[in-house]
Amino acid sequence: VIDSADSSPVAGEGPMMTTAQTSDQILPAAGPSQGEADWATGPLDGDLDRRKRDIVDRQVEAFRAIAGGQFPRDCPICDYRGSFTAFGMPPRIDAKCLNCGSLERHRLLMLMDMGLRMFRRHHVLLHFAPEPNVKSWVSRKVKRYETADLSAGRLVTHRVNIEDIDLPRRSFDRIICNHVLEHVDDARALRELLRILRPGGKAILTTPVIEGWAVTYENPLIHSEPDRRLHFGQENHVRYFGSDIRDRIRAAGFELTEFTATEPDVHTHGLIRGETIFIATRPG
Amino acid sequence: VPPDDSHKARAEARVAAEADKQLAKFRTTVRGIVPRTCPNCGYRGRFTAFGQPPRFDARCGGCASLERHRLVVLWMQRTDPFAVHHAVLHFAPEPQLTPHIKGSVARYETADLSDRRPVTHKINIEATGLPDASYDWIICSHVLEHVDDARALVEMRRLLKPGGRVLIMTPIVEGWAKTYENPAITVPADRLIHFGQNDHVRMYGRDLRDRIRAADFALTEYTAVEPDVLTYGLMRGETIFIATRPAGSGQ
Numbered sequence: 001v002i003d004s005a006d007s008s009p010v011a012g013e014g015p016m017m018t019t020a021q022t023s024d025q026i027l028p029a030a031g032p033s034q035g036e037a038d039w040a041t042g043p044l045d046g047d048l049d050r051r052k053r054d055i056v057d058r059q060v061e062a063f064r065a066i067a068g069g070q071f072p073r074d075c076p077i078c079d080y081r082g083s084f085t086a087f088g089m090p091p092r093i094d095a096k097c098l099n100c101g102s103l104e105r106h107r108l109l110m111l112m113d114m115g116l117r118m119f120r121r122h123h124v125l126l127h128f129a130p131e132p133n134v135k136s137w138v139s140r141k142v143k144r145y146e147t148a149d150l151s152a153g154r155l156v157t158h159r160v161n162i163e164d165i166d167l168p169r170r171s172f173d174r175i176i177c178n179h180v181l182e183h184v185d186d187a188r189a190l191r192e193l194l195r196i197l198r199p200g201g202k203a204i205l206t207t208p209v210i211e212g213w214a215v216t217y218e219n220p221l222i223h224s225e226p227d228r229r230l231h232f233g234q235e236n237h238v239r240y241f242g243s244d245i246r247d248r249i250r251a252a253g254f255e256l257t258e259f260t261a262t263e264p265d266v267h268t269h270g271l272i273r274g275e276t277i278f279i280a281t282r283p284g
Numbered sequence: 285v286p287p288d289d290s291h292k293a294r295a296e297a298r299v300a301a302e303a304d305k306q307l308a309k310f311r312t313t314v315r316g317i318v319p320r321t322c323p324n325c326g327y328r329g330r331f332t333a334f335g336q337p338p339r340f341d342a343r344c345g346g347c348a349s350l351e352r353h354r355l356v357v358l359w360m361q362r363t364d365p366f367a368v369h370h371a372v373l374h375f376a377p378e379p380q381l382t383p384h385i386k387g388s389v390a391r392y393e394t395a396d397l398s399d400r401r402p403v404t405h406k407i408n409i410e411a412t413g414l415p416d417a418s419y420d421w422i423i424c425s426h427v428l429e430h431v432d433d434a435r436a437l438v439e440m441r442r443l444l445k446p447g448g449r450v451l452i453m454t455p456i457v458e459g460w461a462k463t464y465e466n467p468a469i470t471v472p473a474d475r476l477i478h479f480g481q482n483d484h485v486r487m488y489g490r491d492l493r494d495r496i497r498a499a500d501f502a503l504t505e506y507t508a509v510e511p512d513v514l515t516y517g518l519m520r521g522e523t524i525f526i527a528t529r530p531a532g533s534g535q
Contacts (some may be wrong), residue, residue, distance in 0.1 A: 052332065052345060054316050059333050062312050066336065068303035082295070085302040086337075091310060093337045098298060103442050211458030211490070212521020217510050230318060230514055240520065243458070263464050267477050273487065274459020 022044070063091065070094050073270035076110045077102045077137060084270045094270040104261070104272045105178060105206055106133040111269065112259040112277050113141070118204070123173040126196070128162060128180050130154070138176065163188040169195045175203040182207045182237045190252035200284040205249065206277050208233060213242030245278070254280035310338065317341050322516035323357045324349045324380055331517045341517040351508070351519045352425060352453055353380040358516065359506045359524055360384050365449070370420040373443065375409055375427050377401070385423070410435040417445045425453040429484045437527075438498035447531035452496065453524055455480055460489030492525070501527035 014098035068109055069083030070093050080099035087103060095104055111126040113119055123142040127135060130147040139145040146157040148165075160166050160178070163185050193203045210217075222228055225235035231239050241248075249256050257279045261271035316330035317340050327346025334342035334350060342351055349357070359365075366372065371391040374382065386392040393404040395412070409411060409424070410432050422440050440450050457464075465486040469475055472482035475535075479487045496503050504526045508518035 052330075055343070056332050059314050060307070060311060062336060063305070063314075063338055064307055067310070068299040068307045083299050085299060086306045089309065089313070090333070090338055090340045091306055096302070098295065098302065098535065119356060170485040209459070210521040212456075212507060212523055214507075219510070231510065242521075260459055260461075262460060262462075263466070263478065274489075276459055 059185050067091070069098075071267070073097075074268055075102055075134065076107055076114065076269055077098060079162075092272065097270075100136075101134060102133040104270060104275060106131060107269050108259070108261050108265075108271055108275055108277060109176075109178070109204070109206075110137065111135060111261075111265055111271075112204075113138075116259065118176060118202070118279075124171065125174040125176065126167075126172045128175065128177045130156065130176075131178060134176060134178070142174070162192060162209075165192045165196055167196050170198045171196050173198055173201045175201070178206045179205055179208070180240060181205060182232070182234075182241065184238070186239075186248060187252065190249060190254070190280075194253050194282050197282040199282055202283050203254070203280040203282075204277060205280055206275075207241055207245065208237075209241045209243065209245055209276065211243050211274060211276075213244075214242075215244055216240065216242045216248070249278055249280050252280075253283070255283055256280055291526075313340055314338070316345070318514075320344075321501075322346055322349055323354055323361060323516055324384075339519070344517075347380060349380045349535050351517060351522060353378055354516050355506075355508050355512075355518050355522055355524060356381055356425070356451070356453070357384060358512060366421065368432070371418060372421040372423065373405075373414075373419045374423040377403065377423075378425065381423065385421075402469045410439060412439055412443065414443055416442055416457060417448075419443050420445055420448050422450040424450055426455070428452060429454045429479070429481075429486060429488065430494055433486075433487070433495060434499070437496060437501070441501060441529050444529040446529055448529050450501070451524060451531075452487075452527055453522075454488055454492065455484070456488040456490065456492055456518075456523070458490050458521060460487075460491075462491055463487065463489045463495070496527050500525075500530070502530055503527055 063083055067086040069085060071081050071082040073084045073094055074081045075097040078097065080097055083098050084094040085096045085098055086093050092104070093234035096102070119125065119138055119141040121141070121143060124144045125138065125142045125146065127138065127145065127147050129149055135147070146158050148157070148158040149156045150161050152159065158167060162180060175197060177193065181189060197203060219231060222231045228237055229235045232238065246256055259277040259279060261273060265271055265275050316331040316332055319329050320331045320341055321328045322344040325344065325347035327344055330345040331341040332343045332345060333340050339351070344354070366385060366388045368388065368390060370389040372385055372389050372393070374385065374392070374394045376396055379393040395405040395407050396403045397408050398405070405412070405414065409427060410501040416526070421444060422444060424440065446448065459489050463486055466478060469478045475484055476482040479485065493503055506524040506526065508520060514519055
């Protein structure tokens with residue numbers, strides 16, 4: 001537990017928050033000049049006077065009060081009910097199931113399966129960038145469960161590039177592809193997913209989307225990790241999708257339906273309001 | 285210690301450990317991630333985190349403006365919406381916006397239901413008691429989610445001169461086709477969970493547009509996009525709705 005002395009840093013005391021500096025995922029301080037490289041994590045300077053420090057301290061205290069859970073939620077994956085903890089940058093409240101570690105999108109996927117019976121006993125399924133919180137239950141529902149990833153860091157069935165998949169056409173009934181499209185050439189990836197699906201097969205697609213944007217934001221000038229984090233929300237994302245993601249999916253030849261997080265599921269299960277799973281079907 | 289208690293204690297310890305981890309991350313970013321520019325006050329530098337859940341680089345270190353204030357100021361600077369002869373009514377007046385309007389129009393009036401700030405008219409937006417066709421502009425930001433919006437929209441249309449406009453902003457879940465309302469939710473704690481704040485009465489979906497048009501307004505939009513989002517610290521996709529009372533329309 002961080003003691004109260006830590007919560008009111010004073011200018012000139014040098015680097016604050018050794019806990020923060022050793023945490024596993026520090027947000028890089030991207031700035032226009034080298035001199036600003038340590039701008040966010042470095043010591044306080046003259047541009048934060050006492051009044052501003054008070055404002056910051058109040059935000060920290062407000063976050064402290066809810067970081068461990070605001071309201072009890074039900075996890076449809078592990079049946080835990082209780083506190084969910086904050087997660088993400090910026091943090092989302094009641095995002096992570098304390099018991100199984102599931103996030104909102106994992107729980108939404110389970111709810112979609114409960115509602116639509118998406119994964120069946122006769123299905124052959126391919127799971128890209130397989131999340132343990134999805135694998136744990138999807139793998140038990142289907143006839144054959146296979147995984148795929150580009151990186152050597154994960155143990156997967158197929159080490160493949162989603163833009164050029166070295167697998168035969170018409171191989172799968174279902175594909176799960178969560179939070180992958182924002183990292184890659186989505187037009188090529190979607191064409192490849194269509195190719196390896198059987199007619200009538202479905203790709204389950206999720207990605208961060210700004211629904212208030214008519215047009216996806218891409219910017220060929222943005223390459224560095226700090227810039228990508230600022231522009232696209234994460235250091236290895238290459239765009240921020242707008243609501244035209246639907247047109248992009250259809251342009252690859254898919255038919256599209258959607259499963260969206262609405263009430264009462266949002267408050268019961270701790271979902272992101274309006275988060276949407278895109279169900280892309282290869283025409284039969 | 286009975287087994288039940290030790291289980292509970294372990295769960296609480298896990299919550300505390302997880303919360304501390306998130307808190308440590310939060311503290312690396314709460315004071316500002318990257319310098320932003322404020323179109324309201326000209327400040328460039330740290331913007332601090334604000335809100336529940338917190339948004340990063342939300343609050344200007346110079347004038348304390350939030351994302352939505354800066355979006356409105358940019359819209360004002362770029363579209364020059366006010367004329368020297370205009371009469372403007374500003375509901376729940378944000379101090380960050382007042383100076384931009386007051387000096388450029390003939391008549392600037394403010395309105396609020398509560399006593400928390402001095403206003404020209406202490407009135408209910410659902411039934412203002414003000415005369416018909418009195419204003420060229422109404423500013424109504426983060427009000428509709430607190431009130432009977434159908435009545436408020438009809439009332440604002442009545443107050444506008446033909447061709448007059450109302451600026452509307454409100455929290456909105458663009459991923460929802462339909463607005464979420466729930467008559468069973470009445471106490472503040474429930475409203476916080478269901479509607480995002482303890483005095484909100486709904487969470488809008490993208491059908492907010494239909495609700496505005498249903499009150500016989502024409503609608504245009506001004507949305508926060510890049511490079512403005514990054515430069516000025518805006519919320520991606522946040523939208524200003526400009527509702528126009530058709531010229532020559534009757535009551």
